[in-house]
Amino acid sequence: MKHYLSLKDIDSLDNWVEEARDLKEDPRKHKNLGSDKTIGLLFFNNSLRTRLSTQKAAMNLGLDVIVMNFGSEGWALEYADGTVMDQGTSEHIKEAAQVISQYCDIVAIRAFAGLQNKEEDEAEKVLNGFKKYASVPTVNMESSVGHPLQALADAITLAEQNTKARPKVVLSWAPHPKALPHAVANSFVEMMHLQDADFVITHPEGYELNPEITKSTTIEYDQKKACENADFIYVKNWSSYSDYGKVLNQDKNWTMTPEKVGNAKFMHCLPVRRNMVVADAVLDGDQSLVIEQANNRTYAAQIVLKKILEQ
Amino acid sequence: MKHYLSLKDIDSLDNWVEEARDLKEDPRKHKNLGSDKTIGLLFFNNSLRTRLSTQKAAMNLGLDVIVMNFGSEGWALEYADGTVMDQGTSEHIKEAAQVISQYCDIVAIRAFAGLQNKEEDEAEKVLNGFKKYASVPTVNMESSVGHPLQALADAITLAEQNTKARPKVVLSWAPHPKALPHAVANSFVEMMHLQDADFVITHPEGYELNPEITKSTTIEYDQKKACENADFIYVKNWSSYSDYGKVLNQDKNWTMTPEKVGNAKFMHCLPVRRNMVVADAVLDGDQSLVIEQANNRTYAAQIVLKKILEQ
Amino acid sequence: MKHYLSLKDIDSLDNWVEEARDLKEDPRKHKNLGSDKTIGLLFFNNSLRTRLSTQKAAMNLGLDVIVMNFGSEGWALEYADGTVMDQGTSEHIKEAAQVISQYCDIVAIRAFAGLQNKEEDEAEKVLNGFKKYASVPTVNMESSVGHPLQALADAITLAEQNTKARPKVVLSWAPHPKALPHAVANSFVEMMHLQDADFVITHPEGYELNPEITKSTTIEYDQKKACENADFIYVKNWSSYSDYGKVLNQDKNWTMTPEKVGNAKFMHCLPVRRNMVVADAVLDGDQSLVIEQANNRTYAAQIVLKKILEQ
Incomplete structure (x- = not known):
């Protein structure tokens, strides 16, 4: 079955x-x-x-x-x-x-x-x-x-929007006032492992996802560096995995901004907290794919x- | 659109x-x-x-x-x-x-x-x-x-029941233990303004609806006088608009009774509090249109x- | 109608x-x-x-x-x-x-x-x-x-499973931590009165159902004796009827076990509390009809x- x-x-x-x-x-x-x-x-x-x-x-x-x-x-x-x-x-x-x-x-x-x-x-x-x-x-x-239905929708969105043989895709942690699960991030990582892409995860130290899921994925602790020349930036908050379920910080230096996004397309599974996870200017701009992700x-x-x- | x-x-x-x-x-x-x-x-x-x-x-x-x-x-x-x-x-x-x-x-x-x-x-x-x-x-x-779906249903009910070229229609406030919104009364007033009728609103002083909605509608503070020779009496409670959202009184002299209804048809949007807003004898009598209003x-x-x- | x-x-x-x-x-x-x-x-x-x-x-x-x-x-x-x-x-x-x-x-x-x-x-x-x-x-x-939809489903299940002209059917009370209504037991009794069967109710003293419903049904206060040679044992908790709505005891000697079930088929309307109302071994065994009852x-x-x- x-x-x-x-x-x-x-x-x-x-x-x-x-x-x-x-x-x-x-x-x-x-x-x-x-x-x-x-x-x-x-x-x-x-x-x-x-x-x-x-x-x-x-x-x-x-x-x-x-x-x-x-x-x-x-x-x-x-x-x-x-x-x-x-x-x-x-x-x-x-x-x-x-x-x-x-x-x-x-x-x-x-x-x-x-x-x-x-x-x-x-x-x-x-x-x-x-x-x-x-x-x-x-x-x-x-x-x-x-959250494999979300990851499958994200794969559809990537396929619709991608124009490169091997795009650079970044999964970035962002701050949030509440402790959130790892489900969306986990499934996105698993989905990316089924794609040919330059895939990078970025988050503050202590926010490492389950290593059995991330495997050998590149982790870059410098968010700006991680986002350089990205084609797609997927932003999501999650709580700590090692210090399970804890909110270690809410550092708004990690909020996604137009500067960090650059020319990349912006993705998020929604619901999203504006100006905490991501700046209004990103969500309201042409590079945001969040509504099409929801449609998919x-x-x-x-x-x-x-x-x-x-x- | x-x-x-x-x-x-x-x-x-x-x-x-x-x-x-x-x-x-x-x-x-x-x-x-x-x-x-x-x-x-x-x-x-x-x-x-x-x-x-x-x-x-x-x-x-x-x-x-x-x-x-x-x-x-x-x-x-x-x-x-x-x-x-x-x-x-x-x-x-x-x-x-x-x-x-x-x-x-x-x-x-x-x-x-x-x-x-x-x-x-x-x-x-x-x-x-x-x-x-x-x-x-x-x-x-x-x-x-x-509540324009309610007002449209009320217009259907009036059209089904009215036999006069220019019926007398009364909107009467009635007492209620809780503070209720103005939505039903507002839309009923707006709907009546699209009808040819002798339209009167009656309520205690202090319960005037938004004057931008009632405009030049006749307001009669004496409920019995307002109801005289009415063809349709629409009863509804609302809270004060000027002293916004307040229950100024629960005066049961304003409860609708068979005496005040006379030969008029009785209307209410429901849910209705019996013997507070309207006497059992009105609701259970032949002149009540409330179930047909709900049907419409x-x-x-x-x-x-x-x-x-x-x- | x-x-x-x-x-x-x-x-x-x-x-x-x-x-x-x-x-x-x-x-x-x-x-x-x-x-x-x-x-x-x-x-x-x-x-x-x-x-x-x-x-x-x-x-x-x-x-x-x-x-x-x-x-x-x-x-x-x-x-x-x-x-x-x-x-x-x-x-x-x-x-x-x-x-x-x-x-x-x-x-x-x-x-x-x-x-x-x-x-x-x-x-x-x-x-x-x-x-x-x-x-x-x-x-x-x-x-x-x-609960006459349940009783009708139970009648379907009995008809599907019964092989005898006059089966022995037992309705047995069982312990439960909360006070439960009599509805399922009442309707099961009423349904059994429409069947040709050797029908016995068993429960501790004080748990007699409404006598206007049970009428002349045999009541046997010794659960083991009641269950002897049964073809179907229907288990259900209910609160006291005479001491209305009270939980008189939660005696786990009344929990249904494989020993008491013997060769009978086991029935329950669900939801059922395992190892309180009935032992795992009964529910997980071949004689349990509970899923088919739900299907019916x-x-x-x-x-x-x-x-x-x-x-």
């Missing part, structure tokens, strides 16, 4: 991006592919782009859509094996996942990192619980450690659902 | 009312008009009639519908320009509106007055933010200062969406 | 079960039956199975579906007659039910027992309010005193909606 849990579930990124761009030309072309089938979108966390674009993608394919805010509308789930459930949790993931599989042909899950406990977050108990116990394909709508979320979700429906 | 933000967006009230009454005869007549198109209904406040009737109207036209409770399901929005977003707001209306425009062909917004600050409410930051930054038509599902909400929304889809 | 408020609304359980099993063979067979019609699902309480299976059933029949979490999205309802509504409630059930009937061809309601006041719960103010004031058929998605919720809801649409 084909899931979409991480970038690893893409057999050929180039082909998927190409097919997604075809879908973008005629989004309702396959409007009967999902006929008489239902997708369940289960949100354990808030969402704007993912919520709307995944619904839109599903409707483009003719799927019936059920949306559920699991936290407020359902029951508190238990994930541990063998527990005596005499406390706060009302239903085990074993039953929940099997039951939802009775009503949905595809289930999509959003469940963020709690950022309190690295091992717990990396265990991906919600997503992996559904993968393990559901009898239908599972789609990751952002989990503790990855639809076609990223749509190619994923199409692949699942066609298996 | 055609929006529906206020009554000013109606080119001919008579024609719209007539077309809406045609739709009511055969609601699914244009069931393919919205094919392959999506409407997003964004609620920043609670809703029963607006939520259900607008969905129903959209489905009657074959639109795909996405409903989102923005407050609880999305991100806290920033509306000010140039802010350093290092506080509670996570996303700027600029991005939110542009992003939603990628997924929806029409966006409808409900965002009530806060009643704390007149200037802020009158700036209509949510509705105007979407109008300004969205690239798709925007529909007002009740904003700080207007569907056809008001449907004619608005139809006009937008046909542009 | 045909409602589905309790098991009493089934004219022939055998026929309904048979028709439901036919629907299960080809769920989309009647996909045009609900064309141009709308069902409103109103939730006053949380839900997983009911929410998803009823939506699925409605979509299988081609109905448009509107889902509303009434508590958080709508207005606080008043149920008493003659009240001066100057307190916390904003809208009377009279208006709400009539208004919703303007937009929906069928309305389905979930409103649990509060377990604070027996008379109030048994008055079923929400469900009966809709039955009384709505002008469209009303479906019970679990009310204070019954779709076809129970679908036969109910089909009967209503065909009237």
Whole structure:
């Protein structure tokens, strides 16, 4: 059974991006592919782009859509094996996942990192619980450690905008008042590893991402130097990975500015805090791709659902 | 681009009312008009009639519908320009509106007055933010200062029920325990200005509506006198406009009774507090039009969406 | 007008079960039956199975579906007659039910027992309010005193699994940390009274269900003895009925175990607390029917909606 849990579930990124761009030309072309089938979108966390674009993608394919805010509308789930459930949790993931599989042909899950406990977050108990116990394909709508629908949308955007054989792409950390997960950055890095590019990550010391994900990617601690001659600069905040979930600083010298951007295209997954993560002048300028990235979320979700429906 | 933000967006009230009454005869007549198109209904406040009737109207036209409770399901929005977003707001209306425009062909917004600050409410930051930054038509599902879908439904109801060339129509304030916005009353007044009628507003002193809206409408402070020989009495509570957002009194002498109604038809937008705003005997009697007003909400929304889809 | 408020609304359980099993063979067979019609699902309480299976059933029949979490999205309802509504409630059930009937061809309601006041719960103010004031058929998605969609699904499951002319069926209480309503147990008892079976209820003293519902059903206070030679054991917690809404004990000697189950099939409506209500070994074993019970919720809801649409 084909899931979409991480970038690893893409057999050929180039082909998927190409097919997604075809879908973008005629989004309702396959409007009967999902006929008489239902997708369940289960949100354990808030969402704007993912919520709307995944619904839109599903409707483009003719799927019936059920949306559920699991936290407020359902029951508190238990994930541990063998527990005596005499406390706060009302239903085990074993039953929940099997039951939802009775009503949905595809289930999509959003469940963020709690950022309190690295091992717990990396265990991906919600997503992996559904993968393990559901009898239908599972789609990751952002989990503790990855956001592969965002990364696929970003790959589409890069493909649309890139004019070079080997562009220089920079992933830059930026300051933020709250502790944010690593999911978007992780998946962007994994996606870049599937591209031919001069890829550089820049962040203050202490903000190194999981080395098992970054592998041998160049890390440049001098943001200005990292951004020199970049073709694309992807900005994102994340909390510390080594000092897990902590905000080590909010240094506004790392806010992205027109000067640092230079002639590069600017990318961000949104939502973005203006003048903290990035200056108004960048977001409001012609080099910003953020709205097109959001638009491509639809076609990223749509190619994923199409692949699942066609298996 | 055609929006529906206020009554000013109606080119001919008579024609719209007539077309809406045609739709009511055969609601699914244009069931393919919205094919392959999506409407997003964004609620920043609670809703029963607006939520259900607008969905129903959209489905009657074959639109795909996405409903989102923005407050609880999305991100806290920033509306000010140039802010350093290092506080509670996570996303700027600029991005939110542009992003939603990628997924929806029409966006409808409900965002009530806060009643704390007149200037802020009158700036209509949510509705105007979407109008300004969205690239798709925007529909007002009740904003700080207007509820034009309600007023259009009321115009349909009046047209169905009126038998006179120039009926007497009274808008009467009534007591209520909480501070309520002026939106319904404002739009009703604006709608009446598009009608040939003997139109009178009655309320205690201090409850004058915005004079820029009421203009030269007769105000009669004696409720009984105002109601004499009325054909239609529209009852609604609102808070003070001059002493902005305050409840100046809850005088139950202003509760609408069968005696005051006389032979008039009774109207209210609902929800209504029984025996506070209006006596049971009025609501439960044959002269009450409140359920038909609610029914007409569907056809008001449907004619608005139809006009937008046909542009 | 045909409602589905309790098991009493089934004219022939055998026929309904048979028709439901036919629907299960080809769920989309009647996909045009609900064309141009709308069902409103109103939730006053949380839900997983009911929410998803009823939506699925409605979509299988081609109905448009509107889902509303009434508590958080709508207005606080008043149920008493003659009240001066100057307190916390904003809208009377009279208006709400009539208004919703303007937009929906069928309305389905979930409103649990509060377990604070027996008379109030048994008055079923929400469900009966809709039955009384709505002008469209009303479906019970679990009310204070019954859960007839669950019981109908259970009847389908029993019919699929039973091989005997007169099976032994046991309804066993089990411990739970919270006070739970009697609705599922009540409707299961009522459903069993429509079956030819050796039906036994077992629970600790003090947990007797409403005697007007159990009537002459055998009650056996020794759980092990009750379970001997059972073909089906249906486990469920409920709070005390005589000492209304109280948790009298949480005696884990009543937890269902493989030893007590013996060769019987195990049933539970879910959600279930593992190792409190029932041991892991039972739930994870081949004799558990809980997932199939959940699956049959779709076809129970679908036969109910089909009967209503065909009237």
